[in-house]
Amino acid sequence: MSFVAVDLGATNVRVAIGDKKGIKKKSSEKTDKNNGPEGIVKQIIRMIKILKPHPEAVGIGSIGPIDINSGKIINTPNLPFKEIALIGPLSEVLGTDVKLLNDCSAGVLGEYFFGAGKGIKNQVYLTFSTGLGCGVIIDGHLLCGKDGNAHEVGHITIDSNSELECGCGCFGHWEAYSSGNGLPKFVKMLSLKNNFKKTYQNSFNVENINSEKLFKMAKENHPFGLKVIEELGKINAQGFGDIVNIYDPELITVGGSIAINNSDLILRPIIQGIDKHLINRKPRIIITPLGEDIILYGALALATEMKMD
């Protein structure tokens, strides 16, 4: 029996087939943003049919926010569509059971069943990607919330006086600083501050900056790149401190392309700077061993109905 796992992100759609033992085959494409919500659904169906025309069941880990009851993505800040219906059209066309979770909720399930968190009853998975999000298992239960968005940590307020606008329209959210979408605007904001102008003037061009270029600058010991990473590290340490104080996890695994490709630059400032924000005991904080497949693993656990002990 083969099941299908789908990781629907703002940048990539990834599809895999597998079973309770793991992933057998997978494919990946850039997310089709040019043909409306239906274009994304058609893309997923086409990708599934290439791998497995008649799957037993489908599990989806999707960008949020979602409405878990109606099976839709609602008002996501990272795609230009108000609503994307997933479960309805997918189950109709594929003629099979389709289950949906927020992508990071799927991620933490993947970690629990296939990754570094096997059997750990209190754990968090956090991703630094186009957006920023986390999934939480506490006391052996996956937290979902009334609509399936129990922990949109990317949208906790880091600075209530901030001029940085988040993709969701609010100001000062964590995601506005640390996500792939937010980072370029954060860098530009820093570059306009007087002390930055004085110290780093003419040593960099912020116009075409993106997370890839920024981390490259830091790896090459460019002073401005290093300074931005230092400032980013303080914000991330604060965000991780909030997570530990709220959920009291034993393990936090970190994923998403930004963290996976820059593990030391992302993790070190968090581990070094988190203590001053903590009331709870510090957990282990590591990069997920499942890499970019973590959401697929979680979606597979969802499709195959794996149960926590």
Ligand SMILES: [Zn+2]
């Ligand atoms: Zn926000």
